[in-house]
Structure formats: structure tokens, C-alpha cells
Amino acid sequence: MNAKCYAVSDFEHQHQGALSFEQYQAMYKESVENPDAFWAEHGKRIDWIKPFTKVKNTSFNKDDLHIKWFEDGTLNVSANCIDRHLAEHADQTAIIWEGDSPDQQQHVSYQQLHDEVCKLANGLKKLGVQKGDRVIIYMPMVPQAAYAMLACARIGAVHSVVFAGFSPHAIADRIIDCQASVVITADVNRRGGKALPLKHNVDEALARDDVTTIKHCVVFNNDDKQLDLPSSQVWWHELTKDCAPVCAPEEMNAEDPLFILYTSGSTGKPKGLVHTSGGYLVWASMTHQKIFNYSPGEIYWCAADVGWITGHTYIVYGPLANRATTVMFEGVPTYPDERRIGQIIDKHQVSILYTAPTAIRALMAKGELAAQDSTRDSLRVLGTVGEPINPEAWQWYYEKVGKTKCQIIDTWWQTETGGAMITPLAGTTPLKPGSATLPFFSVQPALVDSDGKELAGEAEGNLVLKGSWPGQARSIYGNHQRFIETYFSAYENVYFTGDGCKRDADGFYWITGRVDDVLNVSGHRLGTAEIESSLVAHEMIAEAAVVGYPHDIKGQGIYVYVTPIAGTEVSEELTKSVRDWVRKDLSPIATPDMIQWAPGLPKTRSGKIMRRILRKVAANEYDQLGDTSTLADPSVVDNLIENRLNR
Numbered sequence: 174m175n176a177k178c179y180a181v182s183d184f185e186h187q188h189q190g191a192l193s194f195e196q197y198q199a200m201y202k203e204s205v206e207n208p209d210a211f212w213a214e215h216g217k218r219i220d221w222i223k224p225f226t227k228v229k230n231t232s233f234n235k236d237d238l239h240i241k242w243f244e245d246g247t248l249n250v251s252a253n254c255i256d257r258h259l260a261e262h263a264d265q266t267a268i269i270w271e272g273d274s275p276d277q278q279q280h281v282s283y284q285q286l287h288d289e290v291c292k293l294a295n296g297l298k299k300l301g302v303q304k305g306d307r308v309i310i311y312m313p314m315v316p317q318a319a320y321a322m323l324a325c326a327r328i329g330a331v332h333s334v335v336f337a338g339f340s341p342h343a344i345a346d347r348i349i350d351c352q353a354s355v356v357i358t359a360d361v362n363r364r365g366g367k368a369l370p371l372k373h374n375v376d377e378a379l380a381r382d383d384v385t386t387i388k389h390c391v392v393f394n395n396d397d398k399q400l401d402l403p404s405s406q407v408w409w410h411e412l413t414k415d416c417a418p419v420c421a422p423e424e425m426n427a428e429d430p431l432f433i434l435y436t437s438g439s440t441g442k443p444k445g446l447v448h449t450s451g452g453y454l455v456w457a458s459m460t461h462q463k464i465f466n467y468s469p470g471e472i473y474w475c476a477a478d479v480g481w482i483t484g485h486t487y488i489v490y491g492p493l494a495n496r497a498t499t500v501m502f503e504g505v506p507t508y509p510d511e512r513r514i515g516q517i518i519d520k521h522q523v524s525i526l527y528t529a530p531t532a533i534r535a536l537m538a539k540g541e542l543a544a545q546d547s548t549r550d551s552l553r554v555l556g557t558v559g560e561p562i563n564p565e566a567w568q569w570y571y572e573k574v575g576k577t578k579c580q581i582i583d584t585w586w587q588t589e590t591g592g593a594m595i596t597p598l599a600g601t602t603p604l605k606p607g608s609a610t611l612p613f614f615s616v617q618p619a620l621v622d623s624d625g626k627e628l629a630g631e632a633e634g635n636l637v638l639k640g641s642w643p644g645q646a647r648s649i650y651g652n653h654q655r656f657i658e659t660y661f662s663a664y665e666n667v668y669f670t671g672d673g674c675k676r677d678a679d680g681f682y683w684i685t686g687r688v689d690d691v692l693n694v695s696g697h698r699l700g701t702a703e704i705e706s707s708l709v710a711h712e713m714i715a716e717a718a719v720v721g722y723p724h725d726i727k728g729q730g731i732y733v734y735v736t737p738i739a740g741t742e743v744s745e746e747l748t749k750s751v752r753d754w755v756r757k758d759l760s761p762i763a764t765p766d767m768i769q770w771a772p773g774l775p776k777t778r779s780g781k782i783m784r785r786i787l788r789k790v791a792a793n794e795y796d797q798l799g800d801t802s803t804l805a806d807p808s809v810v811d812n813l814i815e816n817r818l819n820r
């Protein structure tokens with residue numbers, strides 16, 4: 174925590190128009206002490222159909238939980254992201270699409286974006302989609318993914334984007350949970366030179382008996398050829414062929430839902446976090462602009478996937494609300510080889526790159542090649558998100574990618590928060606490698622011990638947030654009680670993040686990682702409970718426990734302990750079949766890194782699995798197991814240690 178501190182003046186790129194640090198402090202104070210006045214002013218950064226007169230109406234008391242912002246205002250999110258830029262900037266590029274193959278690209282102007290979104294919006298109306306209906310979007314990283322999101326927003330339908338790496342099982346669960354009536358997908362997903370079938374996962378999901386709500390499936394033709402579609406499905410181009418490129422935006426209340434996004438928690442199935450229209454868009458646009466000191470028209474590249482919250486807020490909604498030129502990249506950073514990121518930056522003259530530590534570590538591990546054959550001179554700011562960035566990766570990003578000219582903006586936030594929360598502001602905040610630095614406006618972090626006692630000054634504890642901010646999720650779809658229990662019941666009158674955190678003597682925050690049973694694997698959030706329930710569905714497995722362990726590139730790896738059903742002979746093939754099973758049942762991102770067969774799992778006398786012990790064995794710290802005297806059968810531990818895989 175005594176890391177080197179970089180002043181803003183240490184970086185060659187100075188940021189015109191950035192706040193001074195004193196201005197940030199004054200604004201921050203105002204945002205906390207007088208949120209109504211602060212957000213009354215900043216709420217005006219987006220266009221309202223009917224301006225709000227009320228600003229903040231929130232309580233984190235679990236018996237009276239309510240979160241409302243700008244509640245009597247009306248707006249349309251797609252009109253804010255498109256129409257309001259047309260009068261003077263219709264020809265400006267809104268989206269630069271870079272294909273998987275380096276010779277494929279497309280520039281989509283704001284006018285074209287408008288026309289494509291309106292045509293699809295009209296197409297969806299033709300299919301009977303109405304305000305409030307749920308639409309699943311399962312798409313590759315093509316502009317049509319953004320069109321689909323914005324078309325839903327235009328007609329007031331609630332989208333739920335499902336990451337294209339998820340399995341039929343995961344798609345089906347989400348369709349059932351939100352009772353979606355339409356799925357929008359594509360025939361193939363191109364990655365790393367391959368065209369992977371995509372729609373067939375949707376077909377499998379739709380074939381399930383318990384998936385009953387889908388009335389239509391719209392398919393974007395992303396392949397060179399065309400499949401035969403069953404009569405229950407319609408090609409995107411057929412659906413929109415005769416649709417007008419004009420569609421009046423639906424007037425939405427600020428608190429009407431904009432989207433549902435599923436994310437993993439400690440227990441049970443993924444939760445559908447509900448984000449609403451007004452507060453979310455204000456937060457998306459304000460954070461995007463202030464954090465990157467963004468000015469309209471700059472080329473900006475967030476290398477996330479639209480299937481995650483980072484893609485929602487910082488590829489689509491924030492940048493487009495700010496009249497950005499936003500880059501969408503279909504492929505992977507290492508195809509054709511690891512020079513690709515630098516080449517894309519040079520080719521499109523990208524000023525701002527926003528990516529995840531895992532991508533940085535993966536390039537770093539490949540050696541010098543990543544920095545060859547590109548100058549990256551256009552870069553001004555480098556952002557990172559999704560997991561703690563280790564100081565070595567920070568230095569590499571800073572020295573090799575940004576050639577020591579660019580500030581590294583380490584943004585801490587969550588699906589639930591809608592946008593960045595603890596983060597430096599480019600040109601404003603001093604930096605310490607590995608720290609997400611200081612809170613954004615109205616964000617009030619606090620550290621509490623396990624009894625909920627707030628810790629003052631330099632401290633380490635569980636990270637909670639006092640008081641609301643406009644971009645916050647409002648509920649879990651269909652289960653508001655679970656929302657209250659998950660986030661507002663662990664400690665009184667605060668939002669519990671699930672993260673551990675340190676605060677240093679300068680008041681800077683250092684996120685240490687999840688304190689619950691959520692894993693962060695290559696920046697992807699996965700619940701151990703989800704992986705366990707997939708494992709026990711394998712016919713040879715009686716019991717399973719999953720923990721994370723430190724992994725050089727992924728941040729965390731997935732370590733699985735499995736007990737076979739009695740009489741099963743354990744073999745390499747069986748281990749492989751377990752790995753393949755999870756991969757197919759959940760997603761390739763959930764593939765176990767290590768699978769240890771264990772005749773027994775360490776349990777207390779009341780039958781609770783002692784994960785602490787499993788984590789220590791997985792981390793190869795078996796000499797620090799702590800007290801094992803409460804175990805029902807202490808001898809299982811010897812077996813676990815003897816057969817540990819991470820040596």
C-alpha cells in the first residue's frame with residue numbers, strides 16, 4: 174500500500190478540460206452533501222421529454238427499501254443515444270466495427286444507426302412486441318447487437334443480453350426467468366478465424382419443454398451462406414426489408430426498466446438485475462465522460478463484450494449518449510496474433526482503450542510481440558476493469574502499451590452499480606498502481622468489519638456503499654425480496670458489494686477481491702454454486718465443491734473437488750468428461766482448471782462444507798489450514814492434501 178504515487182503531471186498527455194483535483198474534491202463534497210441539487214444539474218446532461226421535478230427518493234433501510242431517481246421525468250434512451258446527435262452530426266461515425274478478420278471493417282454513421290435501429294424497432298412491433306415485453310439478445314460482437322439493444326429501448330421493450338459464450342441451458346434459464354417473448358440471435362459467431370454456430374444453442378434452448386414463452390426468433394445472417402430457417406424463425410433482413418427507417422421513440426418514465434442483465438451470486442441461479450432508464454443513462458453518460466475526460470467524436474474502444482455490463486454501459490449506452498465513436502471488435506486479442514490490439518489502435522486512431530487485466534496479462538505472457546508493428550501514438554488514456562490489476566500488469570500496460578504517456582484508469586464497479594464507482598478521473602486524479610483510487614460523485618464507500626462496525630482511516634474490511642447513486646440496479650427481476658436480502662441485509666442501511674477492500678493513509682481504495690462465493694475468472698463473474706450444480710448433474714458425480722485459486726493469467730482459476738458416486742472407477746477419461754460436461758452445460762468460461770477426485774469433502778458435524786480448507790488446499794497453502802477440530806471426519810483433509818493438484 175506504500176506504492177509509488179504518480180501525479181497527473183507525470184504523464185505526457187495532459188487533458189484539456191479535465192477537472193483539477195481541487196475541483197473534483199469540491200464537486201464530490203457537493204454531490205454527497207447536496208445530492209438533489211447536484212443531480213438536478215447533472216441530470217440535464219441527457220434530453221428529457223418531460224423534465225423531472227423530483228431528483229432523489231431513496232432509502233437503503235431493508236424494511237423500507239426504495240430507489241428512485243428523477244421519478245417524474247420521461248425520456249427515451251435510444252433518442253438520447255441517436256436522435257439528438259442527428260441535427261448536426263448525422264454523418265459522424267457512431268460505431269466502428271472491426272471484424273474478426275483484420276480485413277473486415279465497417280463505419281456506421283449516426284444516421285445509419287438511426288435508420289437500422291428504427292427498422293428493427295418497426296420489425297419488432299410487427300412481431301407484436303410491446304412496451305415492457307422482454308427480448309433476449311444472444312449475439313456476436315457485430316453492430317446488430319447494438320441495434321437490437323437500441324431498438325428495444327426505442328419501443329420500450331426490456332432487453333436481456335445473454336453472453337454469446339453461454340450454453341443452451343443458460344439461455345433457457347434466462348428465458349424462463351424473465352418470460353421473454355422474442356429472441357434475437359445470429360447464425361454464426363466469428364472468433365479467431367472460425368465461424369462458430371450460434372443459433373443452434375438457441376434452437377436447443379427453445380426445444381426444451383419448459384421454455385414456453387418465446388413467440389418469435391429473429392436471426393441475423395452473419396455467415397457467408399444462409400441456412401434454412403424453420404418456419405418459426407425469421408431472418409432479420411426479411412423482417413426489416415419493408416420496415417420504415419423511422420420509428421417514433423416511446424415515451425418512457427425514468428424508472429421504467431431499460432434492461433435486465435443476469436449475473437452470478439454466491440448462491441443459486443444467476444440473478445436478473447433490473448436497470449431503469451433515466452438514472453442509468455445519466456450515470457452511464459456522466460461516468461463515461463468524466464472518467465475518460467471524453468470529448469465528442471474521439472475514437473474510443475472498450476474491448477469488452479456486449480454480453481456483460483461493461484459492454485452495455487461503456488460500448489453502447491454511455492459512449493453513444495456522449496456522441497462518441499465507439500469501436501466494436503468481433504474477434505479476440507490474439508488473432509491472427511498478439512499484435513492485433515496495437516494494430517487496431519493504429520488503424521482506427523484509438524484515443525482511449527478500456528480493457529480487462531486478464532487481457533493485459535495474457536498479452537504480457539506472450540512477450541514483446543504485442544508491442545511490435547504498431548506505434549499506438551494515438552492513445553491518450555488506458556482504462557481497466559473487471560478484477561484487481563496487479564502492479565506488474567499495471568506497469569506493463571503503462572510502459573509497453575501506453576509508452577509511459579497515458580494514465581491508467583482502474584475502474585471498480587459491478588453489474589449492480591450500472592457504471593464505474595471507484596475510479597480515477599483522467600487528468601484529475603493521482604494514481605497508485607493497483608488502486609482504483611477514489612470514489613466517483615455521490616459514491617460513499619465505507620469499510621466494515623464482520624459485525625458491521627464501520628472502520629475509520631487506514632483499514633481493511635468489507636466494502637459497503639452508503640447512500641444511493643442514479644445508476645444503481647433497482648431490483649432482481651421477479652424477486653425483489655432476494656434483492657433486499659442479497660444487498661441490504663448483511664449490514665444495516667448500506668449496500669453490500671461482496672468485495673473486500675483496503676483504504677490507505679491517503680484515503681485511496683484497493684479492492685482485494687470477492688469475500689463471498691463468487692469467482693472472478695478472467696474478469697468473468699461466476700458463482701461457485703452454479704458450477705457445483707452443473708457438476709452434480711453429471712451422472713458419475715455424487716458431490717462437488719468449487720473454489721477459486723490464484724491463477725497467473727486468469728486472476729482466479731476454477732478448482733473443483735468431486736466425489737464420485739459409490740463404485741465409480743476414477744480415470745482420466747472420466748475427468749475429461751467432467752470438464753467437457755461443465756463446458757457444455759454452462760459455458761467454456763466455466764471450464765474447471767483443476768479437477769481433484771476426493772472420496773470425502775471436509776464437513777462440519779452439521780454437514781456444512783468447510784470451504785476455507787478447500788481454498789487453502791487449492792492454493793497450495795495446506796500448512797495454513799487453521800482449526801480443523803470441528804470437522805466431522807478430520808482424516809479427509811489428509812487425503813485432500815496428498816492428492817492436491819496445484820503444487
Ligand code: WTA
Nearest residue numbers: 558559560561583584585586587588684698
Ligand atoms: C470485480 C464488472 C478490482 C469485483 C464491471 C466486483 C474489480 C466484480 C474491478 C463485479 C477493479 C470489477 N478492481 N476488482 N477495477 N472491477 N471488479 O458484475 O470483485 O462482472 O465485485 O462487473 O468484479 O463484476 P461484474
